[in-house]
Amino acid sequence: MIVFEHVDKTYANGYKALKDVSLSIEQGEFVAIIGLSGAGKSTLIRTINRMHDITAGKLTVDGVEVNSLRGKALQKFRRNIGMIFQSFNLVTRTTVIKNVLAAKVPELPLWRVIFGIFPEKDCLEALEALDKVGILDKAYTRVDQLSGGQQQRVALARTLAQNPGIILADEPVASLDPVTAKQVMQDFKRINQELKISVLINIHHVDLALQYADRVIGISGGKIVYDGSAESVTKDVLDEIYGGKLEEAV
Numbered sequence: 519m520i521v522f523e524h525v526d527k528t529y530a531n532g533y534k535a536l537k538d539v540s541l542s543i544e545q546g547e548f549v550a551i552i553g554l555s556g557a558g559k560s561t562l563i564r565t566i567n568r569m570h571d572i573t574a575g576k577l578t579v580d581g582v583e584v585n586s587l588r589g590k591a592l593q594k595f596r597r598n599i600g601m602i603f604q605s606f607n608l609v610t611r612t613t614v615i616k617n618v619l620a621a622k623v624p625e626l627p628l629w630r631v632i633f634g635i636f637p638e639k640d641c642l643e644a645l646e647a648l649d650k651v652g653i654l655d656k657a658y659t660r661v662d663q664l665s666g667g668q669q670q671r672v673a674l675a676r677t678l679a680q681n682p683g684i685i686l687a688d689e690p691v692a693s694l695d696p697v698t699a700k701q702v703m704q705d706f707k708r709i710n711q712e713l714k715i716s717v718l719i720n721i722h723h724v725d726l727a728l729q730y731a732d733r734v735i736g737i738s739g740g741k742i743v744y745d746g747s748a749e750s751v752t753k754d755v756l757d758e759i760y761g762g763k764l765e766e767a768v
């Protein structure tokens with residue numbers, strides 16, 4: 519369970535990106551975070567794995583206060599949280615399986631990493647993760663020979679190989695065409711439902727957010743202005759989240 523209690527985030531330049539954020543996310547929820555560019559979506563999800571430190575309030579994950587974590591405890595904590603980026607963050611000049619196995623590196627002795635000799639169990643888990651996202655047949659293909667959608671699935675498989683309890687995804691479908699974006703959203707949904715992994719996605723596509731997420735959190739100017747079910751998102755709610763600018767844009 520992720521709990522924000524009156525959380526603020528002020529960047530070093532004095533900019534207040536999160537203002538008095540309070541919310542809690544149960545294990546296994548699928549949450550879409552929507553809002554204008556600069557609203558604070560990335561900041562919000564990046565505080566959860568402590569890519570950004572909060573500056574006031576309290577943030578706990580499964581009862582652990584995130585800001586109190588240091589060294590090995592922080593590393594271990596982060597192993598439970600997968601992160602997916604818009605740009606996939608893969609090593610494109612090597613194979614899919616090697617990218618997925620990268621998830622296992624923190625647990626391995628240095629000699630295994632240097633020689634690239636992975637335990638059979640890790641190789642099987644990496645192949646299983648690829649199977650879960652439907653690209654097992656690409657295991658030995660170089661990443662730069664894959665489409666954007668396939669690359670995002672490799673990133674998802676790498677995250678799954680980490681056995682996370684939570685997946686944070688920062689604009690995971692922003693650079694994909696509409697058909698591929700839907701397929702990747704379906705992957706997230708399936709993983710969320712079958713493996714009960716909590717999924718938090720920052721997304722600019724309101725239609726996809728409403729179609730795939732169970733819960734929607736709307737942010738405007740660093741404040742939560744909507745937090746409820748996807749079905750209850752009305753035009754008025756969207757006007758509040760987007761300051762009435764959504765209609766102008768379509």
Ligand SMILES: Nc1ncnc2c1ncn2[C@@H]1O[C@H](COP(=O)(O)OP(=O)(O)OP(=O)(O)O)[C@@H](O)[C@H]1O
Pocket residue numbers: 529530531533534535553554555556557558559560561562720
């Ligand atoms: N390192 C930083 N230092 C100062 N200000 C920052 C920093 N990172 C982000 N900000 C500011 O904080 C605000 C929120 O940024 P954030 O990236 O969280 O927004 P976002 O909703 O994810 O936007 P986008 O949809 O464009 O990714 C923005 O005004 C941004 O300029």
